[in-house]
Amino acid sequence: MQLSGKVVAITGGGRGLGRAMALAFATEGADVAVLDVSAGDLDETCAQCKAIGVRAMPYRTDVTDESQVIANLDAIVADFGRLDVLINNAGITRDGLLVKAKGREILSKLSLAQWNAVLNVNLTGVFLCAREAAERMIRLGNGGLIINISSISREGNAGQTNYSATKAGVAAMTVVWAKELARHGIRSVAIAPGFCATDILAAMKPELVAKVTEAVPLQRLGDPAEIASTAVYIARNDFVNGRVIEVDGGLRL
Numbered sequence: 001m002q003l004s005g006k007v008v009a010i011t012g013g014g015r016g017l018g019r020a021m022a023l024a025f026a027t028e029g030a031d032v033a034v035l036d037v038s039a040g041d042l043d044e045t046c047a048q049c050k051a052i053g054v055r056a057m058p059y060r061t062d063v064t065d066e067s068q069v070i071a072n073l074d075a076i077v078a079d080f081g082r083l084d085v086l087i088n089n090a091g092i093t094r095d096g097l098l099v100k101a102k103g104r105e106i107l108s109k110l111s112l113a114q115w116n117a118v119l120n121v122n123l124t125g126v127f128l129c130a131r132e133a134a135e136r137m138i139r140l141g142n143g144g145l146i147i148n149i150s151s152i153s154r155e156g157n158a159g160q161t162n163y164s165a166t167k168a169g170v171a172a173m174t175v176v177w178a179k180e181l182a183r184h185g186i187r188s189v190a191i192a193p194g195f196c197a198t199d200i201l202a203a204m205k206p207e208l209v210a211k212v213t214e215a216v217p218l219q220r221l222g223d224p225a226e227i228a229s230t231a232v233y234i235a236r237n238d239f240v241n242g243r244v245i246e247v248d249g250g251l252r253l
Contacts, residue, residue, distance in 0.1 A: 014041025143185025194248025
């Protein structure tokens with residue numbers, strides 16, 4: 001796919017990996033539709049993309065709200081006239097042990113609220129955005145690409161029952177959609193990042209960040225720009241389809 005003049009929609013595009021991907025595609029000459037829940041973050045990402053010289057528009061969107069997803073995907077097509085790439089990046093964590101105990105004393109349990117919050121954003125949100133993007137790509141007749149952001153945690157990470165389940169689900173949906181949508185010229189690919197220097201890790205205690213970093217064979221965290229460059233590679237290479245590309249510095253959980 002030649003990226004100049006194409007339209008890329010990115011959920012969770014207001015900061016972190018989403019902003020890095022927005023800037024990477026803008027640098028390639030693609031116009032960018034940025035979806036996020038934070039108006040301030042949306043405006044900042046769009047301002048940075050516009051400074052590169054492309055069109056960039058903000059769409060305040062809760063990806064768990066079907067009506068908002070439908071309305072904003074319609075708005076993107078109306079505003080830009082096309083939709084070539086969707087990047088499903090929006091995600092949250094609500095970590096906790098399934099059951100935390102000291103001996104036989106139960107201290108806490110992973111709550112249903114924690115479970116539902118993560119599934120709603122990380123799994124249902126990905127489903128809704130992909131479904132609506134695919135529908136519009138089919139109707140427009142230009143083909144397209146769906147990139148889903150999975151995680152190294154899809155293999156199972158202690159303390160992340162909910163998050164790991166969603167990221168495994170995202171990886172599985174990616175393969176299903178590659179098989180279903182190929183006849184329409186639409187590819188589906190996932191990226192599974194390892195631990196990256198984003199706001200989520202910045203909120204962790206320094207000693208925990210050090211422990212995480214020590215486990216990575218390359219002895220460092222990933223840079224959001226490295227995930228973004230992977231997304232650009234996927235978009236450029238039209239024979240990449242139905243795969244989960246790991247970008248994790250060699251780490252295996």
